[in-house]
Amino acid sequence: MSAKTVPLTRRPPVLLDGVCVTYPGSRSPALRDVTLHVAPGDLCSLVGSSGAGKTTLLRVLTGELRPSAGTAIVAGLDVGSLPARRLPRLRRRIGVASQDPNLLPGRDAVGNIVYALELLGAHPKVAHRRAVDTLDRLGVAHLAGRTPEQMSGGERARVAIARALATGPQVLIADEPTGALDPDTTRTVIDTLAAAADTGVAVIMATHDVVAVDRLGRRVVRLDGGRVSEDTTGGYAHAGFAPPPAAPTRRSLRGAR
Amino acid sequence: MSRAHRAGPGRVRWAGHWPRPWFVVREAARAARRHVGTAVAIVVTATLSLAMLGGALLVRAQIDSLKGAWYDTTQVAVYLTGDASAGQVAALGDALEADPLVEQVWFEDQQTAYANFTDQFADSPDLVAEVTPDQLPRSYRLSLVDPETGDQITARYADRAGVRQVVDEHAQLATLFDVLGGFATAALVLAVIQAAAAVVLIVNMVSSTVLLRARELRVGRVMGATRTQLAVPFLAEVACYGLAGAGGAVAILAVAKVELVDQRLAASGVLSGIVGYVGWDALWGTLPWLLVAGVGVPVAVTAGLLWRHLHR
Numbered sequence: 001m002s003a004k005t006v007p008l009t010r011r012p013p014v015l016l017d018g019v020c021v022t023y024p025g026s027r028s029p030a031l032r033d034v035t036l037h038v039a040p041g042d043l044c045s046l047v048g049s050s051g052a053g054k055t056t057l058l059r060v061l062t063g064e065l066r067p068s069a070g071t072a073i074v075a076g077l078d079v080g081s082l083p084a085r086r087l088p089r090l091r092r093r094i095g096v097a098s099q100d101p102n103l104l105p106g107r108d109a110v111g112n113i114v115y116a117l118e119l120l121g122a123h124p125k126v127a128h129r130r131a132v133d134t135l136d137r138l139g140v141a142h143l144a145g146r147t148p149e150q151m152s153g154g155e156r157a158r159v160a161i162a163r164a165l166a167t168g169p170q171v172l173i174a175d176e177p178t179g180a181l182d183p184d185t186t187r188t189v190i191d192t193l194a195a196a197a198d199t200g201v202a203v204i205m206a207t208h209d210v211v212a213v214d215r216l217g218r219r220v221v222r223l224d225g226g227r228v229s230e231d232t233t234g235g236y237a238h239a240g241f242a243p244p245p246a247a248p249t250r251r252s253l254r255g256a257r
Numbered sequence: 258m259s260r261a262h263r264a265g266p267g268r269v270r271w272a273g274h275w276p277r278p279w280f281v282v283r284e285a286a287r288a289a290r291r292h293v294g295t296a297v298a299i300v301v302t303a304t305l306s307l308a309m310l311g312g313a314l315l316v317r318a319q320i321d322s323l324k325g326a327w328y329d330t331t332q333v334a335v336y337l338t339g340d341a342s343a344g345q346v347a348a349l350g351d352a353l354e355a356d357p358l359v360e361q362v363w364f365e366d367q368q369t370a371y372a373n374f375t376d377q378f379a380d381s382p383d384l385v386a387e388v389t390p391d392q393l394p395r396s397y398r399l400s401l402v403d404p405e406t407g408d409q410i411t412a413r414y415a416d417r418a419g420v421r422q423v424v425d426e427h428a429q430l431a432t433l434f435d436v437l438g439g440f441a442t443a444a445l446v447l448a449v450i451q452a453a454a455a456v457v458l459i460v461n462m463v464s465s466t467v468l469l470r471a472r473e474l475r476v477g478r479v480m481g482a483t484r485t486q487l488a489v490p491f492l493a494e495v496a497c498y499g500l501a502g503a504g505g506a507v508a509i510l511a512v513a514k515v516e517l518v519d520q521r522l523a524a525s526g527v528l529s530g531i532v533g534y535v536g537w538d539a540l541w542g543t544l545p546w547l548l549v550a551g552v553g554v555p556v557a558v559t560a561g562l563l564w565r566h567l568h569r
Contacts, residue, residue, distance in 0.1 A: 062479075091481030102476050106291060115473075116480045118280045119487070167480060 011073060013170040013202040014038035014061065018070035021056050021226075030056040032226045033070070038204055040170070043197035045213040046206040048223035054206040057223065058175050061204065063090045075170040092120065095164030095201075099176040101156040103148040109135060109159045110144045113166045120167065134166045135159070137199065138192050154185030158192045165196055172196050174205040178212065186212050194218070276486050285494040292469050296498065299462040303502020306455035307551045308509040311543040313448035315510065318539045320441040324434060333407050334424045335397040341419030346395070349419060353397055356413075358406050363398040367391060394421060401427075452550045459499065459555045464562060466494065474567070484567045488560060495559045499552035506547055510540055 014036065021031040031053045038044050046054050059065040060072050063079050072079040075093035082090060103112050113131035118124060135141045140158045148156055157177050164172055174193060178186040190205075190212050197203040197218075207213060213220055222230035289296040335353070337346060353362045365373075371390035378384050401407065407425030415423045467474075470491065477487045518535055 088481045088483045088486075091479065093481075096479045098479075102472060102479075104472055104476065116476060119276060119477050119482045119490075120480060121276060121486070123277075124280070163476075163480075 011076065012037045012039045013075050014204065015073040016057075016060070016070065017072075019057075019060060019067040019072050020069040021053075021060060021065055022068045028226075029068070030226050031060070031067075034223075034226075034228055035070075036221060036228065036231075038171070038202045040200045040202050041197055043194055043203045043205070043216070043218045045216065045218065045220045046204060046223065047208070047210060047213060047220055048229075052223040053226040054223055055175065056226075058173055058204070058206055061171070061173050062094065062096055063087050092167055093169055094171040094173060095161075095167065095169035097157070097161045097164045097172065097174045097177050099179040101148070101160035103151075103156055103159060103163075105148055108145050108147050109140070109151075109162070112148075112159060113163045116163055117166055130166050131162075134162045138162050138165070138195050140192065152185065154181050154188050157181065157185075157189045161189070161192050161196060165199075165201065170202060172201050172203045174203065174207075176206055176208070178207060178209055183211070187215070190216055276489050281490045281493045284490040285497055288466070288470065288494050289497070292466065295462070295466060295469065299459065299466075299498045300501045300505065302458045302462055303455070303498060303551055304505030304509065306451065306458050307502050307506035307547045310448055310451040310455055310550055311506050311510045311540075311547055312513070313444050313451050314543045314546060315514075315535050315539060317441055317444035317448060318542070319535045320437055320444060322535070324437045324441070332426055333399040333401060333410050334426065335399065335410075335414055336394040336421045336424065337396060337419055338421045339394065341395075345419035349414070349417060350397065352417075353399060353414075356410075358401055358403070358409060360400045360402045365396045365398055367393050367395055370394070370396065448546075452546070455550045456554045456558070459502070459551065460558045462498075464559070467491075467559075467562070467566070478567065484564065487567055488563045491563060492556050492560055495556050496552050499548075499555050503544070503547040503551040506551070507540070507544060510543065514540060 016034050016036040019031055019034045019036075020029050022029040034053075034057065036044075036057075046057065048054050056065065060067055060079060061074050063074070063082060067080050070080075074090060077086070077090050077093070079090070103109075104115060107115060110128065110131045113134065114124070114127045117127035117130060122130070132141070132144060135144050138158065138161065140155070140162060143151060143155055143159055146155070148159075151159065161172070161174065161177065164174075172193070177193065178189050181189060186209055193203050193205055194216065217233075219233050220230070221228055222232075224230075335349070337349075350362065350364065353359055367390045370393040371388070374388060374393060375385050399410065401410065404427045407427045411423040411425055414420055474487055514535060514537075
């Protein structure tokens with residue numbers, strides 16, 4: 001079934017179908033015929049050597065790049081035909097956490113999240129409540145009053161993830177969120193991403209950290225020369241479509257909050 | 258699955274495209290507090306360059322009023338011969354009254370001429386003592402519709418019976434007017450240069466705040482803020498600096514007016530009675546220009562820079 005024939009109500013938040021990307025001036029495409037569906041609650045790790053196309057794929061998801069062929073539907077918007085002025089709409093529906101957490105100095109974790117929400121027009125009280133809720137939900141409530149200067153690298157990364165989630169996105173895109181972190185800290189950050197997925201967000205994480213991915217035991221998509229060479233659920237070393245984590249888990253988690 | 262789509266923390270209801278005013282004010286104040294050195298530098302730069310601009314505009318206004326005052330008071334004097342008959346004098350008066358070039362005619366008899374003479378040379382009592390009223394000529398004093406037409410009056414009346422001489426005071430002052438006109442032009446050129454310098458300085462200072470807020474801009478873009486939402490807090494900050502600069506400039510000009518013009522120049526009595534000094538209305542008159550140079554242009558230029566910076 002091609003991306004556009006999937007009924008709207010059943011479209012997963014990330015729906016790539018035969019996506020090709022060729023950079024201007026380059027002869028070999030950076031992405032070749034990539035088909036990838038990521039369902040709500042999925043935590044999908046994107047692995048592959050440098051130049052395999054991980055970053056290109058994420059740039060398609062964030063609307064920075066348009067596919068030269070194929071269909072990319074992210075959070076219900078067709079990235080290929082989305083005009084530049086509609087990009088903010090796409091970005092409000094997705095969350096992005098990059099390797100540089102980009103926290104604003106001089107503001108505590110809550111302040112950082114509140115700033116982003118208020119910039120988008122949220123009422124200050126609503127923004128504050130959501131900031132506290134989001135930190136709490138991801139298990140980092142203890143960082144609420146700390147400024148970036150008072151946090152470790154891992155803590156900053158986790159607050160950045162919380163900020164990306166505070167707008168209530170359908171998709172969370174994490175680009176090397178653990179790039180500069182030690183193994184223990186990496187684990188806490190990846191646990192935070194897993195917690196995000198468990199609230200029903202489709203999480204896509206590009207990473208080099210194969211150890212952490214293995215330990216996670218969830219879906220792994222390997223890119224090789226711009227192609228998907230492997231799409232596995234950890235522990236089930238086979239290619240193919242990985243089922244999203246069982247819905248009851250998410251439901252029970254939501255109930256537990 | 259459709260339910261799962263709405264899972265996660267849920268949607269936030271965003272309030273339109275424009276950021277809330279209170280948020281804009283808080284962020285501008287926060288930025289100024291956080292980069293207090295830069296903020297002070299911007300305001301001081303804006304104040305000084307706008308004060309220079311305002312000063313140039315005021316000098317120009319003063320020169321204009323000086324020129325206008327002299328233009329208004331200069332006259333053409335038609336001096337009569339001592340033996341001119343009453344009929345000749347009356348005929349000349351009628352002709353002057355009827356002349357379309359002439360605005361107004363006064364007759365100055367010998368007593369009035371003597372009174373003016375004694376006033377004018379009050380500092381030289383010896384000279385005054387030697388002159389008697391009957392030595393001074395009677396004259397018609399004319400104000401002209403266009404002060405430049407004095408030579409035509411001279412041509413028309415110099416050879417009439419009973420006329421001794423026609424003196425065009427405006428022609429005598431022509432060089433002075435040329436000089437004043439040159440000063441006025443110079444002041445205008447100076448004002449334009451000052452305005453350009455003020456704008457360039459303010460825009461330069463402001464673009465340094467773009468760097469200081471690069472992180473905020475990046476975060477905002479990634480989170481899905483529209484260009485308007487990103488630009489408005491920024492432009493508000495720029496406008497605040499410009500307003501503070503314009504306010505400071507007006508304060509400096511007001512102090513300069515009181516100290517230099519009112520307390521020194523006017524008190525010294527130089528030119529008094531001839532010229533109106535630069536007044537408060539002229540000072541307020543510079544304010545729109547200061548706002549254009551200090552707020553309007555920097556905000557527009559910053560918006561342009563930002564718009565390109567924020568594209569995609």
